Amino acid sequence: MSVLILTMPGDYHAHAVRWAVGRLGGDARVLYPMDLCAGGQWTFAPDGDSLLIDGNGERQSLSRADYRTLWVRRPGSVFPLDKIADTAERAVAEDELRAFISGVVNWLEVGKFVVNPSAATVIAGNKTYQFALAESLGLTGAKTLVSNSPRDILAFFDACGGEFVFKPLRPALWTISETQKSIVPTTLITDRSLLTGSDLSSAPGIYQEKIVKQGEIRATFMGRSVFCWEKRFDRRPHEELEIDWRGMYKDCDHRQHELPADIVDKCHRLMKVLGLVYGAFDFALDADGSYHFLEVNPQGQFLWGDQVGVGLNQLEAFAEFLLARDPDFRYSNAGRFTLQDYDAEDLYQAAQEAETRDHYGNVTTFNYKQVAVAF
Secondary structure, eight states, X not given: OOEEEEOOTTOHHHHHHHHHHHXXXXXXXXXXXXXXXXXXXXXXXTTSSEEEEEETTEEEEEEGGGOSEEEEOXXXXXXXXXXXXXXXXXXXXXXXXXXXXXHHHHHHHTTSEEESOHHHHHHHTOHHHHHHHHHHXXXXXXXXXXXXXXXXXXXXXXXXXXXXXXXXXXXXXXXXXXXOEEEOOOEEEOOHHHHHTSOGGGSOEEEEOOOOEXXXXXXXXXXXXXXXXXXXXXXXXXXXXXXXXXXXXXTOEEEEOOOOHHHXXXXXXXXXXXXXXXXXXXXXXXXXXXXXXXXXXXXXXXXXXXXXXXXXXXXXXXXXXXXXXOTTOOOOOOOSOOHHHHHHTTXXXXXXXXXXXXXXXXXXXXXXXXXXXXX
């Protein structure tokens, strides 16, 4: 086995990349840590070299000698044990399970090319630290305040002209209806009473000055290779656009984009400090053409850049990256296959149905904490 992938059911990226690794002559296996929430069992002995995995009526053994690259794709950050009725006992058991899985993942990483090391992912996921570090390296963003002080938040609101953008520090799923859940979107706040009437001190948040955008930029960094594209709405009045563009597709235009060399260099420096070999960077491009750093996501999606038809082939590149095991990787541009070739084989639906039957969780809903109260 060339590559070991840690993820949950329903992960299109994992299936497509596994296929692509095979097309390049490698092989990949998927390990599902979330199975331990539904009766799956792992056994680990520190003096041994194998993880014993029990599930679906069979026992398997996983040795570190079995793979050379570890892709920590979406192993899960929340491990619910709903079968435990007492909330205090459940909280303790879930914490123990999380500690066990985290320790095993750390062990799996030793001596391997890891995309990305779990410790680096945790550090990079701390937005407060990430923003400060990016700023120190010259990746400037919108004027930002991270706070739970009502006085300072209200003062910042006034300083921003009576409006600012709110973002949570970490995503969570909130109930919309019996069948729908949603993360809190990036939200423009223009009503001061929403702030004065809220318990701001109990929930720190990210508050940013509004940027009037002409475009949003996604740049995927794989080693030294950069894949960049932009999203624009030139055919729609700015007044019609929501502040959060992630769910907006009407009259949307995509095209390849070339980041200025100095920004690319700063991104590489940020990744090095954070310990990342892969990163999905987001930027806002304002009306003057200035770049505003939004974030780097160490587990960010990238295949949608192949789907929008701008000529990128990140699927082949990422499979090469995993097999090359080189933090300074450069894509060959060989063009042996594309994401469209994977889709044409119509493999995903059957694979998804099989893993949903045999494994627990879902990459869309089990990667976040869930809030039962409707909003």
